[in-house]
Amino acid sequence: MNKVEEIKTISGVNPLKCMKCGKCSASCPSFNEMDIKPHQFVTYVINDDVEALANSKSAWKCLSCFACIERCPRDVKPGKVIDAARQILIRQRGQEGLSADEIPALLDEETPQQLLMSAFRKYRR
Amino acid sequence: MRRIGVFVCHCGSNIAATVDVKKVVEMALQEQGVVHAEDYPYMCSEAGQVRIAEAIREHQLTGMVVCSCSPRMHEATFRKCAERNGLNPYLVEIANIREHCSWIHKDMAEATEKAVILMRAAVAKVHLNAPLQAGESAVTKRALVIGGGIAGIQTALDIADAGYKVDIVEKEPSIGGRMSQLDKTFPTLDCSACILTPKMVEAASHENITIHTWSEVEKVSGFVGNFTVDIRKKARYVDMDKCTGCGVCQEKCPSKKSLNEFNRGLNTRSAIYTPFAQAIPNVPVIDATACIKLKTGKCGICEKFCQVGAINYAQTDEIITEQYGAIVVATGFDTIKLDKYGEYAYGHSKDVITSLELERIMNAAGPTKGHLERLSDGKAPKEIVFIQCVGSRCSDDRGKPYCSKICCMYTAKHAMLIRDKYPDTNVTVFYIDVRTPGKNFDEFYRRAVEDYGVNYIKGQVGKVAPQPDGSLLVHGVDLLENKQILKKADMVVLATAIEPNADVRKIATMLTASIDTNNFLTEAHPKLRPVESPTAGVFLSGVCQGPKDIPETVAQAGAAAVKVIGLLAKDKLKTNPCTAKADELRCNGCSQCANVCPYGAISYETRLVNDHGIREDRRIAVVNSALCQGCGACTVTCPSGAMDLQGFSNRQLIAEVDAICR
Amino acid sequence: MKYSYFPGCTLRNKAKDLDDYARACAEKLGFTLEELTDWQCCGGVYPLGADEIASKLPSVRALNGAKEKQQDLVAVCSACYHVLKRVNDDMANVADIQTRANNYMALSEPYKGEAKVLHYLEVLRDKVGFDNLKKQVVNPLTGRKIGAYYGCLLLRPGSVMNFDDPENPTIMEDFIRALGAEPVVYPYRNECCGGYISIKEKEHSAALCRRITDSAAGFQADCLVTACPLCKYNLENNSELPIVYFTELLAEALGIKEVR
C-alpha cells in the first residue's frame, strides 16, 4: 500500500468530499502553530504529497479536539487525516515525538496520569 | 401471429458506442414473429420515422418494437408515428437500451447481450398487446393555485388574463408571501413592496381570480381535468363582507404579546391582526391562541369598537368543495432552523440574525422602523459580518446539500445598502464562493466591492463568540492569506439556507406529486418539462421546485400558467386506455377489487352471462374507464383472476419475465 | 440502581476527589457504582486510526464486563467516557473492528456493543433527574456564579457522543442550576484547553486556557467546573479562577463534603 492509500485507510477520509470552505482552519485552536493548515491536509492527500504532510509540524500540533470534525459541513473530518499522518510517523522507529528520557523533566507535582497516558498515545507508538 | 418490426436506434453514439446495434438487429430477426428489423442513427428524426412508416406499409406490420431511449422520452413520438401510418399506437413497445443499458454499462459484449434481452422482452410483450382506443374526458375550466406568494400570484394572473377562472389558496391571512417580507430586491434595488403590491391588487381585483386567504387545501381527489378539492377556510372571526379595514380593532386589542410572524418574531402584534399594512385582503384575523375573548370568554373589546359589527366570535372553520381542471403548486420556502448551528450563537446573542430578519430590520415597517440597530441594545452597529452558506452545500446531517442560490446576491444587496445608508459602518463578508450567474449579477456584486468597499474574505467562519462587552468575536479564516482571522463585530448576519415550505410534503401526498429527498417537488423532466409535475394536471411554480430568485420565479410562474392554459383550452382530454377490465366469465362479484380501488372506479351490475351454455344472472365488476387510472391494484387483489389491466396484462408481464429469464 | 463503574487511571491517583465524591454522592442519591474488577486504563485518547485494534481492547474488556453484569457502564472522567463510548460505537457499527477485536479477546460470546456507556452527569440528568437532585440539595450554592467547562471530549464528535448539543450544551448549566448556583454561559466552554500538548508545549496550552478562563471571568464566573482531570490541570496552571470537579460541587451541595 502506498502512503496515500495508507492515509486514506487509516483515516477513513474521502478527501474529494472537501469543498475548500476553510471552516476547519477557522475552528482550529492550533492553527497558528501549524505549518500546513487544516484545510490543506486533504489537498496534500489529493496531490499525493503525503511526505510533506508527514514531515510537517502539524502532525504534532493537532490537539485532537475534534472541532474541525464536528463543524465540517462536508463530513470530511480533516483531523483524522493529520492523525493518520502522525500514525504513519510513529509507526516508524525513531520517528516518535517524545522520548522516554525527556519525560521526567516534563512532570510536576500535579501532573495527572491522564496527561502521561495521552501524551504517550499521541507521541509514541 | 403478429407481424413485428424491430427498430434499433443508435442515438448517435449514445447507444451505438456501447451496444452493437447490428447484432441486436440480427438477433431480433431470429425472434418469432419478427418480419423486419433495422437500425438507424436517429430513429426519432423525421428520416427515421419515414423508415418506420415505410416498414409498416411494406411489411404490413401489426406490432413494433423500438429499441431506443426511455419510453418517458419518445414513446409518444413512436406511438404517434405508428398511428399516422395506420398501426394502433398501443401495438408499439419501447425497449429502453439507452438509460437502462448503454449509458450505464461499459463493456460492449455485456451491454449488447442485455440490449438483446430487453429487445426480446419487448417483442414478447408486443405479441400480446391489444389495440386500444383512448377514451375522452371533459375538462373543468378552472385552475387552483396553492400558495399566494409572487409565484402563485403571477401564475394566477397569467391564467386569469387568458380568460380562465383561477382560485388562489393561501394559508396566511394575506397574499404576498416571502416577497412581501423583503425590503429591496436585486440586481436593481427596487423596493419589494412597490413592485409586489400592484400585482397583489391586480390579483384581488381580477374578475377571474378568487382568493381564499387563511385557507388550506384539505383533500384532493380526481385526475387531470377533473380534480375535486376540499378547501378549509379557517375561522377568521371577522366578517369579510362587513369589515372596512379601518384597523381600530388592532389598536384597541389588549392582547399584544404574540410574536409577529411577518417580522420573523422580532417584535409582537395584537391577537387581532393583519400581517402588514398592504395586506390583501385588508381584513384582519383573530389569532385564537392569543385572543382573550376566545380563550376566556371575557374581553370583547374589538367587537365593542368595530363600528360595522364585523367581529364574529362564533365563526367556525368552513370546508368548501371546488372542481378544477389543473392545479399549480406554489408553496414557496422558509429558512432552515438554526438550532443545530450553536457555533454561530444564533439564539444565544440577539445580534446574530438571519438575512431574512435583516430584511425586516431594514424595512420601514419592520421592528426598528427601518433603522439599522442591534436588537440587544438598540445601538447602531459599526462592524457587520456576513457569513455565507450557513446550512447550504452541506453533506452532514445539519444542513442541506444544495446551494440556496439567492444568498450571494442578497448579501451583496444588503452590504451595498448598508454601506450606502451608513457609510461609517464596515461590512465584511466571509464566503466560500461568490456565485453570480444571472443577468447583471456579477456587475452588481462587483459594485459592492469596488464602489461600496465591502470587504470580501474567502473563508468560512468557525465560531461566533459573544463577548462580555456585548460585541461578537468572529473566528474566521482567510484562505487566500492563509491566516486565521479574529474579527470583532457588532452584528453578524447568517445567510441561512432555504428549504421548501414545511407543508409541501402534505400537499405533495394529496396530489400524488413526487418529491425529492430535500422536499422539493420533482419536475416531469429536469430540462424539458421543468414546470410540470410527473402527475398529469399538476404544475410547479417557484421555489417549491428548487431554489430561485424573483426573476426566475416569475418566469417559471408564467411558464406554469401557459401549461395550465394549454390544458384548460382543451374541451376534451384523451384518457389513458390502459385501464382495468373484468372477464365476466371469471368474475364472481366478490367486491374485493372495489375495496382496493383508490378512484371508486369499480361498480357492480347484474348481467346475464353465458358460461359455456349455462345462462344465468351474475354480479359482475364493471370498471368506469373514465375514472380508472390504471394502477392495477385490483388485478392482483382479484382472487379469481378475472380482473386484468389492458396494456399491462398478466400474460404480457409474464411474457416479459419469461423472455428475460429465458 | 446499580451501575458498573470505570474509574480510570487518574481517579485512582491525582483525581481521587473526583472519584470519592462521585461514589459518596451516588449512594446519597440512591444509586451504586460497582467498580469493574479487571478494568485497565482506557489509554486517555481514542485511537482514531481505523486500523488500530490493540489500543481499543482495554475498553472492550470493560464494556464486556458491564455487559456480563447486565449493567450500564458509568464513567466520571471525560476522557474515559469519550474513549469507552467511541470504542463501543465501533464495536456496534464497524464490522471490521468488531471482528478483529473479538478475535483478540476470544470471549465466550462475542462483544457487539451491547453495553450502554453513561457519563455520571447523564445518570444525574436521565436517571436521577435534575428536579429530583434539586430536592436533595441541603446546602444550595446560592449566589455563586459558576461556569461550566465542557472541553472537547464530552461533546465531540456529537454524532457518536450524543451527550448534548456539541455547540450549545446545557447539561452542566442545568446541573449547576439544580445545585442552587447560577450558571455562567461563556462562548469558550467547549473549546480545547490544549489537552496532552501541555506536556511539551506549555505556552500553547496556556494561551488556550487563558482565552477560556478570561472569557469566563469576563462573564463574571467565580469558578469553573469540569469533569476532566487534564482540563483541570491545564486550566489551574493558567488561571486565577478556582477550577473544581463537578462531583466536588455536588458533594458540597448534598452536604457530604465535610463528612468525608
Add this chain to the structure above:
Amino acid sequence: MPVTENWKPTIVAFCCNWCSYAGADLAGSSRLAYPADVKIIKVPCSCRVNPMFILRAFEKGADGVILCGCHPGDCHYSTGNYYARRRMTLLFSMLDYLGVEEGRTRVEWVSAAEGVKFSETMNSFVEKVRALGPNVRLGDLRCKN
C-alpha cells in the same frame, strides 16, 4: 455451492412507472453504473406486481427479483405501494419454504429523483445475489414446462 467462474445472475427488477422507472432513467442519464445482470420490467405501479410474477421469474431461472416503487406516502395512485408492501411481506415470508433464500428478493422505494439510490440499490442487491450463487435450490424443485 457450484459457482462457475463466469456465472452471471439473472435479475428481474419490477419498477413502477412514476418513481422507480424514472429513478432508473435518472441513474442512466447520470451514468451511475450497476451490473448488466439487472433487467427492468416497467409496471404502472408496484401494486400491479402479482406475487405470481415473482414466482414465475424464479421458476424460469431468475436468481433474484427486486420490486421498486414510490416511497410510502408518495405513490402516484396514493396507496398502491402499501398493497405491494403487504403482498411482498407475505410472499417473502413463504419463499424460503419454497426454496428461495431470503436475500434473493427485495422491496425498495426509489423516487424519480433518486438515481443514486437506484444505482446503489442495484449494486448491493446484485452483490448479495452473487454471494448466494445460482438459484439451485428452486432449480432442483423446478417443474420444467
